[in-house]
Amino acid sequence: MTQAFQTYHARMRRVLAHIECHLDDQLDLEALSKVAAFSKFHFHRQFTAIFGLSVHRYIQLSRMKRASFRLAYRDDQSVTQIAMDAGYDAPDAFARAFRQRFGQSPSSFRKSPDWETWLTAFGPIMNARNKLMQQIFNTSDVTIREVSPIRVAIMEHRGPPATIGTTIQRFIRWRKTVGxxxxxxxxFNIFRCDPRTTNPNDYRLDLCVGIERVFDAHFSQIM
Structure with a gap:
């Protein structure tokens, strides 16, 4: 990889990180081009060429992704509030856009998300981020920390990565139940294998929470 290519990718990673941290702000082309240190028109062309979607489309998908997580995992926010935070002036407009993308209304998704459809809908944004992810790591990229032993409760996820969302919902419900x-x-999350090289049915992930006492209830009973 040439130095120029690395510089381009470093600038684009900076832009993606900025978008992720400022979804509530006005993310116009001029502001983001300054983050990338490119001219506005050059930045727009390069972003689309590298990621296969426009800056505007990427921001829309990022806000909708955050909205879907809030619907699934946070019951302290109304659909109206989530719609406003996603940049929609009215819940009806948000509901139409959400149904068009996921085949479910926001309320239906909140009750029973179709995670496989969700994963397909966000394919473009995930592919975009993967293009800039570091593929080869050196020992200098790893930080090892020693901490005191922590007792944890573990909920095991076994099966396709597309169904992780359902396991996370169960995990959150159990945590709320026991405070x-x-x-x-x-x-803590423990990734047992690489989803890129593992058969979906064999994929393994552990969701953990620090505890101070042993609980009698089994995770499998929390549906």
């Missing part, structure tokens, strides 16, 4: 909220109980 293990994120602000006071640490969260």
């Amino acid at each position: 293990l909220v994120p602000r006071s109980s640490e969260t």
Whole structure:
């Protein structure tokens, strides 16, 4: 990879990180081109050429992705509030866009998400991010930290990555039931295998939460 190519990718990674952290801001082409240190027109052409979708489309998908997570995992926010945060002036407009993309209304998705359709809908944005992900790592890229032993409760996910969302919902419901909220109980994820090289049915992921006592309830009972 040439130095010029690395510089281009570093600038685009900076833009994606900026978008991720400023979804509530006005993310216009001029502001993002400054983050990339390119002219506005050159930035727009390069972004589309590298990622296969426009800047505007990428931002739309990013906001809709955040909205879908809030619908699935946060019951303290109304559909109206989530719609406004996603940049829609009215819940009806948000509902139409959401149904067109996922085949479900926001309320239906909140109750029973179709994660496989969700995964397909966000294919373009995931492909875009994967193009800039580092593929080869050196020992200098790894940070090893020693910490005191932490007792954790584990919910195991076994099966296609597309169904992880359902496992996360069960995990959140159990945490709420026993009072293990994120602000006071640490969260850990253990990735057992690489989804790119593992048969979907054999994929394994552990969701963990720090605990101070042993619980009698089994995760499998939390549906």
